[in-house]
Amino acid sequence: MAGHGAQDHPHGADRLCEAGDRVYSRAVRRGRVPRGDAEQVPCLLELALLHPDPDDMDWLVPTSPQEVMTRLLHGLYDEVSASRRRMGAAVAAFERYAGLGGPAPSAAEGAAIRVLDGDARIQAALDQATGACTTEVLTVQPGGIRREHELSEGLHRALALRGRGVRMRDLYTHVARHGQGLLNYLELMGPAVEARTLDEVIDRLILFDRTVAFIPANADRTMALELRHPALIAYLVTVFERLWRLAIPLTAPLPDTRIEGVSHREQSIAALLAEGHQDAVIAERLGISVRTCRAHIARLSETLGAASRTQLGVRIAQVGLDKPLGGAAPPPAGISPRAPGSPTGR
Numbered sequence: 586m587a588g589h590g591a592q593d594h595p596h597g598a599d600r601l602c603e604a605g606d607r608v609y610s611r612a613v614r615r616g617r618v619p620r621g622d623a624e625q626v627p628c629l630l631e632l633a634l635l636h637p638d639p640d641d642m643d644w645l646v647p648t649s650p651q652e653v654m655t656r657l658l659h660g661l662y663d664e665v666s667a668s669r670r671r672m673g674a675a676v677a678a679f680e681r682y683a684g685l686g687g688p689a690p691s692a693a694e695g696a697a698i699r700v701l702d703g704d705a706r707i708q709a710a711l712d713q714a715t716g717a718c719t720t721e722v723l724t725v726q727p728g729g730i731r732r733e734h735e736l737s738e739g740l741h742r743a744l745a746l747r748g749r750g751v752r753m754r755d756l757y758t759h760v761a762r763h764g765q766g767l768l769n770y771l772e773l774m775g776p777a778v779e780a781r782t783l784d785e786v787i788d789r790l791i792l793f794d795r796t797v798a799f800i801p802a803n804a805d806r807t808m809a810l811e812l813r814h815p816a817l818i819a820y821l822v823t824v825f826e827r828l829w830r831l832a833i834p835l836t837a838p839l840p841d842t843r844i845e846g847v848s849h850r851e852q853s854i855a856a857l858l859a860e861g862h863q864d865a866v867i868a869e870r871l872g873i874s875v876r877t878c879r880a881h882i883a884r885l886s887e888t889l890g891a892a893s894r895t896q897l898g899v900r901i902a903q904v905g906l907d908k909p910l911g912g913a914a915p916p917p918a919g920i921s922p923r924a925p926g927s928p929t930g931r
Contacts, residue, residue: 605629612647620645665827669787672820676800676810700802707809711791711799715742718793722746722753723825725790726761728872729808740770747777755780756825756832759839759850760872769904771835781832784853785870787824795822846888851881852906858882858898859907 605626612618612635620643629635630645634653638644660910679698701707753774759782761767771778791799798821800806812818833839839849846891847855850871857867868878882897889898889904901907 600636602626602628605634608878609634609647612645613650617644617646619643661827661831665831665911667883668820668824668827672824674812675817697812697817699811699813701799701809701811703807707799710811710834711807712792714791714797714799715745718751719749720751720794721750721792722794723790723792723822725756725788725825725828727786727788728761743770743774743778747774751777753778754829756828757782757835758786758788758872759784759833759853762835780835781829782835783828783832784849786828790821790825792818792821792825795819844906847885847906848881851885851888854878854881855885855901855906859901869884897910 605628608618608622608626609629611622612768617638620637623629623635623645634648635645636648638646683698683700699710701710739897743753755778757767757780762782767780771780788801789799795818796813798812798818800810800812800821802810812821839847844852850873853871854867857870863871864878864882865875868875871878885901886892886897889897889900891900
């Protein structure tokens with residue numbers, strides 16, 4: 586294989602070939618390897634996992650695993666961001682074309698997409714889906730700390746699912762970790778529910794048995810879409826599973842920013858500031874109040890020694906806070922339904 590190019594190693598840094606794994610692992614353990622060791626695995630140089638030692642060009646030194654992980658997470662971040670944009674475009678196209686024809690067929694007629702107008706219809710559809718569910722429920726819950734009434738509104742559905750042995754996986758923002766109501770709910774549900782968190786999540790999503798899904802349908806939170814089309818369901822499951830892999834278990838601590846005096850939340854705010862977002866947008870995406878967001882920005886400015894917003898942006902880039910940490914998620918879509926649009930009210 587010596588001298589062969591990337592076509593003989595059709596993989597990325599996340600799934601090295603066996604020979605590449607051996608050489609890279611050896612380089613990480615020893616700090617460097619002879620250049621000759623990499624002749625049969627050019628993929629390591631092409632993927633920038635090894636690079637020449639500036640002190641001795643006959644040796645190769647490894648790129649740190651932390652840097653490799655950051656690169657991989659950015660790739661996943663870009664993929665999920667692109668998927669979110671395509672999903673938004675698909676929903677917008679549906680709404681546009683749906684307005685050109687007659688009324689949509691009812692669920693009894695096997696409609697792949699059904700518009701649910703009003704809380705009563707949304708709740709009835711969720712109750713029906715809950716009653717038919719036998720295996721799994723996947724949910725994404727945007728926003729910050731879950732209020733007690735939001736958690737209790739769908740508790741009857743969650744308990745019914747638990748009673749039938751249905752597995753539930755929930756995604757929240759990191760801010761939700763600070764709500765005692767959520768912790769009490771998870772303690773009540775026990776092993777039936779597994780929860781993870783991200784800096785940001787997509788808008789509310791509920792998937793039952795990978796056959797029916799519910800997503801928001803308008804900005805004022807009074808309508809939802811019930812989706813049963815297999816391709817749409819498969820797409821939403823893929824989005825959820827990618828977010829799930831990036832998320833951090835609720836029982837695990839959040840990663841350190843590696844910058845003294847900068848918290849995980851302030852790092853997330855810094856990354857969004859670097860993208861040019863205003864305080865209100867940042868607060869909404871992270872599930873915090875604008876006042877709390879501005880307090881974090883003030884502390885961030887003090888920590889980084891920035892006297893103005895412009896200078897803060899420069900300092901954020903200089904110290905590397907303009908990139909999301911592992912566990913960050915793509916920005917949410919532009920709409921989010923109210924709590925009654927959730928199968929459990931969580």
